[in-house]
Every structure is written in structure tokens, then in C-alpha cells.
Amino acid sequence: MTLLQVMSDADAGDVRLRTADAAVIGAELNKRGIVFDRWPAASDPAASTEAILTEYDGHIGELNADGRYKHIDVARIHPDDSDPEWPAKAKGAREKFLAEHRHAEDEVRFFVAGRGCFYLHLDGEVLAIVCEGGDLVSVPAGTRHWFDMGSRPDFLAVRFFEEEDGWIGDFTGNTIGERFPTLDELLVA
């Protein structure tokens, strides 16, 4: 379920909006200058990276009409309980962007399948956006944010970069993320 929860940045308990209505989510994000879109679901989320990129070729071409994204790839992480290293790998992947940071370029992600939550720290508020298969979100360059893939990371996402090192985060040192509900908590709320 795609979900938007808007909270005060001073108090996570001050929930100003919680909605699963995609039209409302799009409108709320767009009025804050954040791109949100929905593309059709993938015919086979287990397909190869090449097949995924081919399937979304038209949408990707439209999004990248001006050619600003020089590097487009697919990131995937899926639970593998047969791998004894999986819990450590999952924890490591999750912790990477769990603290507040920003990027020099827009962070553009299209979720082909699975789930992840972006938290955007704007003026006086934090927007938690739980993205699922079919959701495209662009976190504007310079926007303070963090990302939670949950305790059991599972997603497949197309990433768009202007520069090869566009994913590098500038960490603010603010521990605000620790005071807000995790992805797991948002889903059961």
C-alpha cells in the first residue's frame, strides 16, 4: 500500500495527514515541489535487469527526455533465508541511508516491486512516503531526507543518476530519523 504520512518535524506523534489515496498523495507532494508518479506494474518483477529496463523504456525515455540522467540502473534486494549472511547484509543495506542526508542531485527512484520508505524533512514537517511497486518519486536535490527499507528489505527499483557518483550522501549529523516511525511501524499503525 502506497502511503503518505505527514508529521511535525518536532513531534512524530503530531500526525497531520495519513492517506493511501494516490491522487491525494500526488497532490500533496506536487504542491511541495516533489515529483510523484505511478507507472504500470511490471509484468514480471523477477525478470532480468535488461528486461525490466526494456519494459519501461517508454516511461524512462519520457522522464529522461532532456537526457539529464546519464546513468540508469536497477537496484534489487530480496530476502534470502538460505543465506546465513542475509541478516547481516540486510542490516548493512538498511543502515546505509537510515540517517538524515542530502544529495547534490535529485534522488529519483521507480519502484518496480517491493517497498521502501522515503522520509523528507521539509520546513516544519516530515513526510514519510511508503513507496510500492508502480511508484515513482523524486527527492529534490538538497532536500534533507532518509530512507528505510525495513527489517526485511525487499524491493526492485530503477535508479536515475545525473552523475556516476550521484548516490553519494552528505550526512547532516542530525539524528531526527531515530525519532520517527520506521517503515515496519508505519505499516502496522
Ligand SMILES: [Fe+2]
Ligand atoms: Fe538519499
